[in-house]
Amino acid sequence: MEQTYTIGSELGIHVRPAKLIVEAVKKYAGTEVFLEKDGKRVGAKSLVNVLTLGAKHGDSVTLITEGDQAEAAQQEIGAILAERSK
């Protein structure tokens, strides 16, 4: 499944949210997680990938989850993307 989120963090996807995303992805072993921005799609279990997406506050990022826990992963990681704090 996939859904598009607007990045809520004032500083964009910086190290703190990126770390939360990578750590969350690792919890869902049987699920593939990707992030897509401006047509560029990357695997979300790599900190390098998530950071070099370069997503800023207000950018639209699509979260793609595939596998047995697709829905739970979608919810948890989607919340990180949309969270308004820093």
Next chain:
Amino acid sequence: MKLSGIAASSGIAIGPAWVIEQLDEAALPASIDAAAVDGEKKRLEEAVAASIADLSGLRDRMAAEGRTNETEIFEGHLLLLEDEELIGRAQELVSNERRPAAAAIAAARDEIAAMFESLDDEYLRERAADIRDVCGRVLGQLTGRTGVPSSVSGGPVVLVTADLTPSDTAQLNKSAVAGFVTMIGGRTSHSAIIARASGFPAIVGMGRELDSIKNGQLLIVNGSTGELFIDPDAALAEEYRAKQQALEARREKLGALLEAKSVSADGVHVELVANIGSPDDAAGARAAGAEGVGLFRTEFLYMGRDTLPSEEDQFAAYVRAAEAFKPGAPLVIRTMDIGGDKELPLLDLPKEDNPFLGYRAIRISLDRHDLFKTQLRAILRASAHGNVKVMFPMIATLAEFRAAKALLLECREELIAEGVAVGDNVEVGIMIEVPGAAMMADRFAREVDFFSIGTNDLTQYTMAADRMNEKLTALGDPMQPAVLRLIERVIRAAEAEGKWVGMCGEMAGQPHAVPLLLGLGLQEFSMSANAVLEARALIRQLSKQEMAALAAEALDLDSPQAIRELVEARVPAVRGL
């Protein structure tokens, strides 16, 4: 032998040299035999595993010490060591291109670091340094070069190195390391900031001459002067040991005042805050006892880069500085002061005959609305995250202040219309550097929220003495009675309108000046962070009422010498400081 460099962190360190060898990457073999591939893969795996073990230990230690910043850095590094794009890439290079493990990790490092460096967000570009740091750790495991020692026999050592990475500096511990000297870097480089924050005497930017130093040679680092002595004779070593002990004793005494209030003997509170040039200085300033920031020199955010800092870059920097202090601590952000001795090639400004009397600071900002509004928006946004105040530099006329404030209000309305959070009641003040503004202080006081007296420029303009000219040091003394009279005038003008006055020039931290400034009614003293505790110790001994009488007498004297003598006679504690 004596070498000199940039004095980065004050204090004296004495100890044997510990030279951190640099790996000559160019000398690594380009490829290996097919038969050796499995062995190299295994070595890489083991080096990564050993690095993970080291970093986990380091992270746990930082967490136990409550150092959340470092803890988070190392958590990030641990994730990188599991990253398929980074470590996976290095493994691929060993398997597919038959690179030796060390060359593979170096190549993966360069590829990924380049990816970060191509991003348009300054903060993310700087993450390339984390990639280099974490790969350097794996390389160290593979090549066995000596890193920062965690324990040594025979007393703390002096590190001699090209530069220290963030993970090197996190491993500095006082039982093993006395201080350090580096080949590269300046006063604001990472290693210099950490040295000041954690109290390691250090000299940076010493260049290739450090190559001549051998492990075990006795070194004396004078971090206050930037002098490094190699193999000093016994008499010199003894002299420095005595100096070191005196400094230690003084520092220990002052350490007790870290959390103490800045209050005079007769109960008058003042604010002791720091001058900073980057958000990285803020944590060190707090650790040195500063209660907040009285001058954030934002022009340094514009310097040493190829593009102007964006609103986002600046916003992040301001928030980071605010968050280094307790909630509610003041953060006075001065809009950029380019010009004078601070050039900015990006703006392509013409050379001037008298740059200090030229096109600088607010004079540029009021012409370049694009530049100015970007900065004002970033400051206003940061004001939602802390006790942020705005200060305009080099104001000479009321018209300039009104124009700057109008732009600030315009930015505020735009942000509110966009639904962006801004703080309420952001104070707006000006620097008093131009004698013309000091003369008009009564009129300014009706419209500003505060003044901050910039004594370095106020002195050079009042005395017509170029502060860069060594022949004019006596004239360019802020203790000149003419300067003191202007300071008094400014403070009285502010008092009449119920506004507060601070000072952010060097003078605010000078022991001979502090009693006079307290007596004149200065409320905020902003100085180099390392002067804060000395000033606090002094103020706690002084009675403001007595200092007011002292200041009145001083204003009647004819010369800086006479004024200093009077202060020493009444406040013997300042002698020798």
